[in-house]
Amino acid sequence: xxxxxxxxxxxxxxxxxxxxxxxxxxxxxxxxxxxxxxxxxxxxxxxxxxxxxxxxxxxxxxxxxxxxxxxxxxxxxxxxxxxxxxxxxxxxxxxxxxxxxxxxxxxxxxxxxxxxxxxxxxxxxxxxxxxxxxxxxxxxxxxxxxxxxxxxxxxxxxxxxxxxxxxxxxxxxxxxxxxxxxxxxxxxxxxxxxxxxxxxxxxxxxxxxxxxxxxxxxxxxxxxxxxxxxxxxxxxxxxxxxxxxxxxxxxxxxxxxxxxxxxxxxxxxxxxxxxxxxxxxxxxxxxxxxxxxxxxxxxxxxxxxxxxxxxxxxxxxxxxxxxxxxxxxxxxxxxxxxxxxxxxxxxxxxxxxxxxxxxxxxxxxxxxxxxxxxxxxxxxxxxxxxxxxxxxxxxxxxxxxxxxxxxxxxxxxxxxxxxxxxxxxxxxxxxxxxxxxxxxxxxxxxxxxxxxxxxxxxxxxxxxxxxxxxxxxx
Numbered sequence: 001x002x003x004x005x006x007x008x009x010x011x012x013x014x015x016x017x018x019x020x021x022x023x024x025x026x027x028x029x030x031x032x033x034x035x036x037x038x039x040x041x042x043x044x045x046x047x048x049x050x051x052x053x054x055x056x057x058x059x060x061x062x063x064x065x066x067x068x069x070x071x072x073x074x075x076x077x078x079x080x081x082x083x084x085x086x087x088x089x090x091x092x093x094x095x096x097x098x099x100x101x102x103x104x105x106x107x108x109x110x111x112x113x114x115x116x117x118x119x120x121x122x123x124x125x126x127x128x129x130x131x132x133x134x135x136x137x138x139x140x141x142x143x144x145x146x147x148x149x150x151x152x153x154x155x156x157x158x159x160x161x162x163x164x165x166x167x168x169x170x171x172x173x174x175x176x177x178x179x180x181x182x183x184x185x186x187x188x189x190x191x192x193x194x195x196x197x198x199x200x201x202x203x204x205x206x207x208x209x210x211x212x213x214x215x216x217x218x219x220x221x222x223x224x225x226x227x228x229x230x231x232x233x234x235x236x237x238x239x240x241x242x243x244x245x246x247x248x249x250x251x252x253x254x255x256x257x258x259x260x261x262x263x264x265x266x267x268x269x270x271x272x273x274x275x276x277x278x279x280x281x282x283x284x285x286x287x288x289x290x291x292x293x294x295x296x297x298x299x300x301x302x303x304x305x306x307x308x309x310x311x312x313x314x315x316x317x318x319x320x321x322x323x324x325x326x327x328x329x330x331x332x333x334x335x336x337x338x339x340x341x342x343x344x345x346x347x348x349x350x351x352x353x354x355x356x357x358x359x360x361x362x363x364x365x366x367x368x369x370x371x372x373x374x375x376x377x378x379x380x381x382x383x384x385x386x387x388x389x390x391x392x393x394x395x396x397x398x399x400x401x402x403x404x405x406x407x408x409x410x411x412x413x414x415x416x417x418x419x420x421x422x423x424x425x426x427x428x429x430x431x432x433x434x435x436x437x438x439x440x441x442x443x444x445x446x447x448x449x450x451x452x453x454x455x456x457x458x459x460x461x462x463x464x465x466x467x468x469x470x471x472x473x474x
Contacts (some may be wrong), residue, residue: 010197
């Protein structure tokens with residue numbers, strides 16, 4: 001049983017009013033966190049603002065603190081992975097992978113802390129700039145507010161917290177109410193690593209109250225958010241933060257050209273479609289396959305999917321566990337049933353075999369307007385759709401309000417380059433699935449998939465200001 005208070009000013013503050021955290025696989029109680037009140041949000045921002053103004057951590061200390069945090073997490077890898085699985089339902093082997101990624105993310109951020117720099121400007125390139133010396137440097141922006149989702153309770157937190165600290169900012173984090181324990185464990189580690197009190201604060205509560213109070217505070221220099229399009233659209237209109245980064249999901253497309261090696265790519269398609277029960281922002285949701293190889297691909301894909309074990313996420317051989325909650329199950333079931341009524345065919349799966357456990361689902365004969373195609377399913381389901389011409393495949397992939405990552409399998413150099421230029425996505429992955437991500441690459445979307453970029457160096461750019469200085473030497 002875990003229990004954490006609000007983490008404000010370097011202390012855990014426990015009160016009687018608590019939020020239960022339950023295992024989505026079996027509803028067992030995992031632990032509690034203290035429910036924040038609106039005044040706690042204000043206090044956390046006060047503390048964070050004061051820490052930002054007074055700590056002034058030099059780059060070598062930011063590097064040291066983040067490096068020590070990574071070391072502590074490496075020492076505690078198995079326990080943190082277990083915590084992720086208990087509160088999110090993620091299969092334990094993928095939870096271990098998330099912790100390993102998290103360690104790498106922190107170390108990338110630590111390295112970036114040592115590389116923050118500016119440039120000189122050739123002032124005398126202008127006649128009026130003679131006898132001037134000019135340069136700029138990057139400076140931290142202040143208090144960063146972060147709101148994170150439940151599907152990666154460690155790594156998506158770190159993609160906001162680690163670059164903010166590396167840049168010299170302070171942070172107020174509101175993790176997802178369903179998965180707050182991992183964030184609290186991170187706070188423990190960062191304090192132990194030597195982060196000054198107040199530089200990192202964690203509050204818990206609903207988005208409609210605590211989240212709203214956070215975004216309305218005019219002292220936030222920046223708000224960084226990962227979550228739904230609906231909430232992101234609201235934040236874009238209502239936040240008082242001076243800067244905003246949004247990552248709002250996708251219905252990622254994969255194009256399989258006729259030159260692709262089907263036998264080699266199917267295992268990647270299985271992982272890209274069904275890891276974490278499809279509850280990944282860049283999970284494959286649409287696979288466009290050339291008609292010449294469509295039947296062969298579909299047959300092999302179905303056979304590979306039949307071997308997936310769905311069940312207890314603590315079992316070592318489980319590929320994925322439950323959907324996060326009952327509301328998600330209801331929505332997904334409605335969307336699948338709606339598609340079938342409109343003529344879609346369920347090739348495999350489509351049924352709930354236990355509480356929140358959906359069998360891996362492959363759907364064909366779809367139409368572009370079906371919700372399972374055009375909206376974000378966020379479940380272990382994928383639509384397989386034929387195409388006859390590569391340009392047609394690009395058009396179908398682009399027929400979406402989203403544009404986060406897209407993938408293409410092809411051995412045709414011309415088609416690969418055409419896809420790289422024409423696919424409307426923040427990232428185009430050639431000869432791998434769109435679910436591919438390493439944490440130093442720029443990551444973010446176009447269209448309704450968001451604004452701004454994550455990836456440590458790129459997030460730090462978002463979290464710093466350029467300050468220009470000129471000296472008149474005349």
